[in-house]
Amino acid sequence: MSLALLCGRKRCTGPGMAAASQRVLVFPSSSELGPALARFIAVRAQESCGSERARFTLGLSGGSLVSMLSRDLPAVPGLDCRKWLLGFCDERLVPFQDPESSYGLYKTSLLPKISVRESQVLAINPSLPVEEAAEDYATKLREAFPGEEIPVFDLLLLGMGPDGHTCSLFPEHPLLEESEKLVAGLKDSPKPPPQRVTLTVPVLNAARCVAFVTTGGSKAAVLKRVLEGKEAPALPAARVLPSPGELLWFLDESAAGSLTLSVERPTCAAAL
Template identity: 60%
Template sequence: MAAPRVCVFPSARELGPALSSFVLAEAARAVSQRGRFAVAVSGGSLVSLLAAELPEAAAREPEHPGANWSRWVLGFCDERLVPFESPDSTCGLYRKQLLSKISIPNNYVIAINPTLSVEEAADKYAERLRELFPGDNLPVFDLLILGIGPDGHTCSLFPDHPLLQEQSKIVAPISDSPKPPPKRITMTLPLLNAARCALFVVTGEGKAAVLKVRSCF
């Protein structure tokens, strides 16, 4: 396993272009080696950051091999069980802000069905992942773009929550999220740990303390 790298930027102005360049480079590598780029994203401030910078980065290099959107598979590291029209819907926000600007095929955007129960939504999402990663014991994403909350959570895996012990499911429901809305689905640690690359994008003073603690391990 490669040693983790930490890059610090003065502000989001410098972070955004660097993030987009990294994502496109990873996409180009994956397409070259495996014919497609499987990436899963998180919500929060990442949505506007990627939506502002990724299309612009691709426009600056229209022939960039990583900008071959037809070779992308886009998933979500976690999702809130709300309608896509809700401002709490990660998929809904990406559809409005990013997917309206780039042409990833709709059948390669892996979204939950928010009309199902949280347990059924998690099962269907896991089923869809397995369909898109046939033959793999665990779906292996080329890149996960993750955030960290002020309490140290990532995805919808919260400190001291029983889901941190989940080993059999690749996607799990959560009905008692400490952060609203309470009903969500989330990738579990076995799926996160199987990814080829995990990138944590952390901004804001409120997360500095927890990031410092986590970086010591």
């Protein structure tokens, strides 16, 4: 399927209804959400590594996900990451030593705990100008996903800002309409730092599974707009509709406080 077709998908929902393949999972707090997400990742990894693909491709985002995964993923019993390949859904164009670097944070707080080698990570080259860094990262993706017009990740982990942005795709920004590039660079991010590299909407929508992780009452109003509204143009997070893939939302009660649609409230030991 072409990038243009994936980018042009419409949201197939009615008032107050979620997309057919969408699940909204609500946990009492982030302390219960984190372990459930970690178990979910581990199960999906085991399934992918046991399939004909014989590997698990995971796209990471920054923000609060870094601390959550660094705390809860290493605690999963028997976690085997030898066949994992990690990429980034977006990244700030800063040195890896900079506290704004998602890769830098994961490199120090998570990867050593789960025995992931640097050779298993696709990272941007922060020494390049932003457009060259985007193309360099796109080249790495093409090499890591040979034979695929669009890289198909097994799982993408996304966050959402209080303005409805996801990755480095911001409301009303021209990059939302990008249909040719796998990876785009931007010099004018509304949220600092201004220079960033991001996967485009077609790549997000090609994934086998996308999981948004959203916590806190500051996200409640925009989450209602994303999941229950029918805005035109749609907010960036509302444009993420992987098909035929799955879409899951991992929320805490504070973030889900304004929703009226039906949600799932899994128990701590529930299989997701």
